[in-house]
Amino acid sequence: MHRSSIRQKACAIFSLALLGLTSTAVQAADAPAWEDKYVNPKPLADDVVLPMPCGGSMVFRKVEVPSNGPLDDYPISIGGTDEGRGYSEGAHNAYVAGAFPAGKTLRYTLMAKYDVTDLQWAAMMEGDCPTPSLVKRMPKVEIGWFDAVSFADRYSQWLRKNALAKLPKDGGEVGYLRLPTEVEWEFAARGGMKVSPSQFQDRLPPMTEGLSKQVWYAGSQSANGKLQLVGLLEPNSLGLFDMLGNVDQIVLEPYRLNKLSRDHGQPGGFVVRGGNYLTAEQDIRSSYRQELPLYDGEGPRRSKTTGFRLVVAGPVLTSADKLKEVQGAWDKLGAVSAAAATPAADPVEELSKIAKSVADPATQARLQSVSLTLRANIASRDEQRDRAVRTSLRLGAFLGRKLADDSKAVETLAKIYKTRVDAGQADDPRTKNFKDELDKEQTVLDDILRYYADTLLRTADDYGEEVVRKQYDLLQVELQGLGLAELKPFVEKHMGHLTAYRKDHKVARNLWLKNWNTM
Structure with a gap:
């Protein structure tokens, strides 16, 4: 076959493929919007709804955090007090901050109101538009960490191409979809700022009508060994459904052991949180945390009890102005306030001056290390x-x-x-x-x-x-x-x-x- 004939056939195949893609895109754009019963069975007044292909949508809730500056974050205590699980879930201090501004003293991150469903998965990952049905309101399971990350990536790219204005912004940067961090997940599962500090540290978040009204767990009085539709029970204080039970939820970071005041140095597999429909009632807790290997046999690890939900977040340094603001806040971090300080009263500044005046590099490095430690202690x-x-x-x-x-x-x-x-x-x-x-x-x-x-x-x-x-x-x-x-x-x-x-x-x-x- 002549090279020109091969080129002509290749062009024809490409044109047909392009025509098929265009047809699918038109079909998706013309598809009727999904009814609430398929995607948002219990609407709330302040829901945030983002579109999806095929007339679909995903619903989010704002998880708000106080903020008084670019380096300001909110201290919380996460984990549990059960010594038998201390190696994995030991109570420890953590910090959370929002991705997007909401006034001078508040920032927020968007967290999906429900777990990702079979319907949403099919619309994003399977090409042809699915027919909405109640049975497709089941959480998407039989997935692993790579699957969840791939879904988030595709959804982010689709929104940027088709609904960029719907995404929240910080400075010049538009938000994107990703898995929640462990701290973000647990902060939301415990009720965030909608619960008091003492309630936040309880084994379970406030449930005025009892565990079975909010959580699917093992036993005939609850899930009875079966996966359940999302949104059947009541939400937590933030308006989030099924944060505990029904399906384990994948988070962003690899698993690490707890070594009292810090994470152990070895990162492992991926982490799932919250428990599932086979978890015993007495094991349901906000600190529930398990490790799964990234791979199982010859391929990625997937489980019938594992699902996921997404957050909308964004980068930290969103502009040159934001970088300058962060640098200014860093310079002030741990410093004695100007009103209370004389030139010799700020030990950090004095150490910095001494370090600069020392000729020996080793001594200078040691002084700089002491300065950073001192700044950290003052900041604490x-x-x-x-x-x-x-x-x-x-x-x-x-x-x-x-x-x-x-x-x-x-x-x-x-x-x-x-x-x-x-x-x-x-x-x-x-x-x-x-x-x-x-x-x-x-x-x-x-x-x-x-x-x-x-x-x-x-x-x-x-x-x-x-x-x-x-x-x-x-x-x-x-x-x-x-x-x-x-x-x-x-x-x-x-x-x-x-x-x-x-x-x-x-x-x-x-x-x-x-x-x-x-x-």
Whole structure:
């Protein structure tokens, strides 16, 4: 066959293939949108919906985290306290931060509301558009880590080509789909900022109606040994379904052992979290964590109990301006504040100057290492200080609310007592009972007022105004996320008393009590 004939046949084959691809693309674009019952069986008002091929979609929820700067992250405690599983799930400190801005003191990452289903998998990975049906609302299983990563990559590329404007942005960078990190997954599984810190560290997240209302686990009273459709049960505090049970969920990083305060040095297979429909009820827990090998026999490891869900995240350094902002924040990290420092008061700066003046490279390297360690210790101290400030502000708000309630109760008792005395019933036993109750409640009120004043003075005297103001802003975000927005006016009132005290240093207990009485 002549070379020109071969070229002509190749061109013809390519044209037919291109025609087929164009036809499929048109078919996908013209496909009717999937009904909610196939993709979002329990819609919520603030769902975030991203399109998929074939008229499909995937639903996400915002997982929000407080943030006060480019290097600010949120400290949490993850893992469990069961010593028998300490090598894998031992409790330890971790940090989480959002990928996209949502105002000055808040960032968020999007996490899929449900596990990826058979229907969504077919639309993205199998070429022809599937016919939506309830049976295809099953979680996609029999997959491994490479399969999940491949799905995320294809979906990211499809969105960038077909729905770029739908993706969230940070600076000039558009988000993309990936597997969640272990910290992101556990933060969301425990309820994120929608639960209190003490609830967050419980073995299970809050479930007001019991485990079986949120989790598919082994046994006839639950999954009964069968995989279940997504979205049949109730969501967690963040509006996420089936975070625990039904299918194990693949996360991004390789498995590592826990070595008390740190990860062990050897990375292993991939990690699955949350348990599945064959997991015993007593083994369901937020810290549930297992290792699976990447390969099994001659190919990738796949399991009938393993599925996955995605997050929408993005790069960290999104622009030249962001890089400059991070560099500025890094330079300040662990440094003594300018207001409190003299030229010799900042040990980090002094060490840096000394290191630069030393000629010996080895000594210079050692001094720089000490400087980095010192900066890390100061940064850790600052994070502990910030948490203590927020705790102190919350305590002031709670005490203020208690003062508001108790002062009104005392006022009511005082009015009743005065009315009975004015009516000539001072010697009546019931009047004396009212007087005894009034005296008791007044004593309690006075004690709480003293404790409130002590708390206010300690906060004002121990922490700088700028530090308190920043943590006040973050606390307002925390309270909103925890569903405690009703406390925000009390925090605001307490902050007003703090500000006034800073100006005149008057311990105005009676005025503060009067202010609380009007709440």
